[in-house]
Amino acid sequence: MATVHFKAHKHHKKADGTINVKLVIYHKGKRVYPDTAHYITEKDLTKKYEFKDKDLITKLTIELGEYRKKIGELGERLKGMTAADVADYLLRKPSDSNSVNIDFISFGWGFVKELKDEGKDSAYKGIRSVLNNFTDFTKLDEVYTTSITSDLLRGFEKYLKKPHKQTRYLSNGQKATRLMPGVSDATFLTVMSWFKLVFNAIRDKYNDEDRGIIRIQNYPFRKLKLKSAPPAKKRAIPINYVKAIRDCDVRSGSVAELFKDIFMLSFYLCGMNAKDMFLITDITGDRISYNRSKTRSKRKDSAFISIKKIPEAALLVDKYFGNINKRYSSIPSFQSAIFEGSSNLKKILEVSNPELDLEKYKLDFYAARHTFATEARNTCGFSVSDVGEALNHSQPMKITDTYIVRDWGTIDKIQEQVVLLLS
Structure with a gap:
């Protein structure tokens, strides 16, 4: 079980006389001392460098209770965490969950290259098409994960289901623009399956659910209601x-x-x-x-x-x-x-x-x-x-x-x- 307490160290005294209160985390025989938002002076400490300010002690006691509660909520996940992992988990602010904001377009093209190198032709062609169409729709070269919402995907759906212009490079290097017909419900389901594959790959890379580290929190597909695909047309011939x-x-x-x-x-x-x-x-x-x-x-x-x-x-x-x-x-x-x-x-x-x-x-x-x-x-x-x-x-x-x-x-x-x- 990980343990936590607060500590002030004399050697951490800054030139202006302030001392940052450290959170001491002990887990698996290791200690880490992450900074906190609390700064004090020697007047707030005893000669043994123990806290004596009652208001400060009350604040720190409340915070320790919250930290211990969060550690308890980890359950079995704690076994796979280091002391540094616990520190990251405890001190991450709510806004930090989005601190890693990934460019979906750039990541997607890297993913396409990996699939192509692995010989997965169907997947790389499908995702390549999705990235091109999504770029046409947004008119942006960069679209970050926090911007991808269910509303944005609904707009993408409306865009694809109506006739839309598509500009692509030909084999001779020239650009060609053509008017594309709107896609069917079944085709859009396929588009979303490729889109979701890329988005999930980003989440798999930057999130660690086992350790409670969720850097990419949004998941637009939960609220996205898609029409069921019609039964596949039989392709057999007499x-x-x-x-x-x-x-x-x-x-x-x-x-x-x-x-x-x-x-x-x-x-x-x-x-x-x-x-x-x-x-x-x-x-x-x-x-x-x-x-x-x-x-x-x-x-x-x-x-x-x-x-x-x-x-x-x-x-x-x-x-x-x-x-x-x-x-x-x-x-x-x-x-x-x-x-x-x-x-x-x-x-x-x-x-x-x-x-x-x-x-x-x-x-x-x-x-x-x-x-x-x-x-x-x-x-x-x-x-x-x-x-x-x-x-x-x-x-x-x-x-x-x-x-x-x-x-x-x-x-x-x-x-x-x-x-x-x-x-």
Whole structure:
């Protein structure tokens, strides 16, 4: 238990004759002597340098009671604190909680760089977009944490949900301004999730709740009421649309061919993502084993999965795996080409397969993954948990699971039966 008392020392006497009363804090065998707001002279002390002024003694006794009460409120947290920590906790004034005022914009860009260096593309791009839009809204290069209130975030919401101008630098260094449409409720929820991630990172760095040190006290999200996101739109397409993509006649070397091939690869390989196709450079035997990039850093098993290299996929695997990163300099450029290819393939299908309703069903790359999952569950009758395993979704590890050596047979059966639907 930490103990406290006041003490005046003769050697602390200043040139003007005043002496600062020290608060003596003893904890874990260490003493610290922080200054207080009390200054006295030798007239207020006995020859043994003990306090004799009754008014002063009354003030100090009251303060000691308050300090001891605050120490008692620490409970188990006190065990992790040093004597210096206790001093900081006791003497911090209410206004000191905001004494560390962090520039949200500057911190955010540093956070973006860390995420980019760690290869977390989705997070760094999301937060980069939030920082750019927030700067557009505030018209400020610096926005400090104390200024970020629920009212400010409501204003940010209104700004984003209406058409707004956006000025950005192009790859050639030139600035371009365009009018952006207002975002949906679902998109704004995503914006706030990225915003909150940065704000929480600041609080985690500068606050220490375990020791009662709260340098950044405000938390604007408590009062911010957000509309619930509507149910996610299903992206699966009918199986005959997948057949139409597979059989579509496209020009060799075109982005339409790229989309067609990569889409079918994803469907054949249980919904593999484009980023993982880009990163896989070495395949041995009849299986494709890899760690799913989206979740490998979040899971104990590093999101490892092994997919069978079935005959339907073999030619495409040999054509693209290990060669994509030679054709495209980066994952974003590869993804951009896939996006462009989906648009071009749609135009070809509108002519070659006019019976398809291409307005009702969106032809994007992720439709392959969603369609694979939908057909596995609804047509082939596999359980949701088995389909989730085939998609390499994260699932809580149960005790029994830790006993069982993983076997890829179930995934192979799902893959075989879904691909058979294209026959």
